[in-house]
Amino acid sequence: MxxxxxxxxxxxxxxxxxxxxxxxxxxxxxxxxxxxxxxxxxxxxxxxxxxxxxxxxxxxxxxxxxxxxxxxxxxxxxxxxxxxxxxxxxxxxxxxxxxxxxxxxxxxxxxxxxxxxxxxxxxxxxxxxxxxxxxxxxxxxxxxxxxxxxxxxxxxxxxxxxxxxxxxxxxxxxxxxxxxxxxxxxxxxxxxxxxxxxxxxxxxxxxxxxxxxxxxxxxxxxxxxxxxxxxxxxxxxxxxMPSPESPPIQDPQDLAPPPSAPRNGAPPPEPSSEPAMPFPQHTQTQPPPVAGTPPPTAAVSMAPQAHASRPPIRPPSAPVSVPAPAGASPAPGPACTRGGGTVDEVAMLNAQKHAKWAISALNFEDVPTAVRELQKALELLGAT
CATH class of the missing domain: 1.25.40.270 (Vacuolar protein sorting-associated protein vta1)
Structure with missing residues (x-):
């Protein structure tokens, strides 16, 4: 990466x-x-x-x-x-x-x-x-x-x-x-x-x-x-191992004696009530997810569907590579034409990215972002 x-x-x-x-x-x-x-x-x-x-x-x-x-x-x-x-x-x-x-x-x-x-x-x-x-x-x-x-x-x-x-x-x-x-x-x-x-x-x-x-x-x-x-x-x-910058380790404000490791015998002390790092509207409390399921490969199912049979944030199912246009042969060249203009593979790739983001935004019920991303995708494909 x-x-x-x-x-x-x-x-x-x-x-x-x-x-x-x-x-x-x-x-x-x-x-x-x-x-x-x-x-x-x-x-x-x-x-x-x-x-x-x-x-x-x-x-x-x-x-x-x-x-x-x-x-x-x-x-x-x-x-x-x-x-x-x-x-x-x-x-x-x-x-x-x-x-x-x-x-x-x-x-x-x-x-x-x-x-x-x-x-x-x-x-x-x-x-x-x-x-x-x-x-x-x-x-x-x-x-x-x-x-x-x-x-x-x-x-x-x-x-x-x-x-x-x-x-x-x-x-x-x-x-x-x-x-x-x-x-x-x-x-x-x-x-x-x-x-x-x-x-x-x-x-x-x-x-x-x-x-x-x-x-x-x-x-x-x-x-x-x-x-x-x-x-x-x-x-x-x-x-x-690849060595990206090592994450900083911050000091505790005052080093108290060590928390006892919870695996060594007795049950752990009562934890403080601080919230964990925010995470997207997961509501399930049991580790195994409950049935009732959008398919795991649904495009960026990163939405509040924590009860799905797959984790609710599945990455998009659209293939990573640039898809060949429907009905076209794998021969190189322009992917398609629209309104007399040629849409090259780079434009199609960028349009695909924006379409992915539109789907992601819809999963979060973010309609303005979805509209904006779809408009960008259509512009790249030559729509007016």
Whole structure:
């Protein structure tokens, strides 16, 4: 993919991070890249970011073509064609990313790359919003990943060893996990024989606003071997990865003790009520979509049809390549003539793009945009 417009970064740093991760994964994990791109297109259209910035409009059009190409290249891949399989894939990949970062923390070998991996995990967990709002456990995982990413980045910036502030994961702490959850805010560990570890922070201790706000999935799914390849964000393997600009990791306003990872035993603390990143009028609350269905290939079904059997934001079904005009042979030359004028292939391609956007706008009940885009398409085809 080409460069991500700066207007997207200015509008939402987390959306920009998602686009960056899609670009990084495009060649090595195209299915995960597909869902990253899918969410980005979803959000651009829902927020009308394309309506006020030509660069964003062009980028989104190309991104939609990329979605169609990935879907065509992986037509038999259930993680793209089936909602349940797609959500499971995203959840497992997100958990695998978080687990890799946690293993480095437990080994006290934290580097800047570890912060990047935690941040990536938060970004990936957020994609589950495609299928409905994230549950409390997922929100806790996002908090935990965000906190660690910010903690490590802050320590490195200040010239400190980030391993000094690593949460304790030794056997003693595991044996008293339940007790520490009962009174997480108690700053006094008492002497005793137990090591004094940083207290598990409440979810509320991690600021929400611009830092890595991103939700996603229950942790109890087993990661299939096909999804569990390690190293996508680890420094040892990162040399093989495309490297767009690394998303910034922001500081927490004041670093409270770490949120406890929700997978380690007791249920997570009650999450704060901050909203997840806005997403387009999805109303379903259960991950598996309910029946009642516009077809998944409906042109840019990026509308509020969250109950469809496919995710409601399916990219356009129109082929990416320029279609041959009806009844014409594949011979090169003008595609067609109208009113005595020749319509070349470039004009037809541009007309097709505007027609796609008109359909997208209608899915969002944005009639003025649909009319404008259709008029542009007709002008390109020689209509007066």
């Amino acid at each position: 080409d460069e991500i417009p700066t207007a997207i970064k200015a509008a939402d740093i987390n959306l920009w991070k998602c686009a960056v991760k899609g670009t990084q994964l495009h060649s090595v994990k195209p299915i995960m890249a597909y869902w990253c791109y899918y969410w980005v297109v979803n959000q651009i259209l829902a927020r009308q970011l394309h309506a006020s910035d030509e660069e964003v409009l062009n980028y989104t059009t190309r991104l939609m073509d990329t979605l169609e190409q990935i879907k065509s290249d992986h037509a038999n891949e259930e993680a793209i064609t089936d909602d349940v399989a797609g959500q499971a894939y995203v959840e497992n990949f997100s958990q695998d990313t978080l687990d890799r970062a946690e293993r480095v923390v437990r080994a006290n070998k934290v580097t800047h790359q570890t912060a990047t991996t935690f941040d990536a995990a938060a970004t990936f967990f957020h994609l589950v919003n495609i299928w409905g709002p994230a549950d409390a456990e997922t929100q806790q995982k996002i908090k935990y990943a965000k906190w660690n990413a910010a903690r490590i980045a802050k320590a490195l910036r200040e010239g400190r060893d980030p391993n000094e502030s690593n949460p304790r994961h030794d056997e003693e702490q595991a044996s008293v996990a339940s007790a520490s959850l009962v009174s997480p805010a108690s700053p006094t560990g008492g002497g005793g024989g137990m090591p004094v570890a940083p207290q598990p922070a409440r979810v509320e201790d991690v600021p929400d606003a611009e830092e890595m706000v991103l939700p996603g999935v229950p942790s109890k799914l087993e990661t299939p071997a096909s999804h569990a390849q390690s190293g996508y964000f680890d420094s040892t393997n990162n040399n093989n």
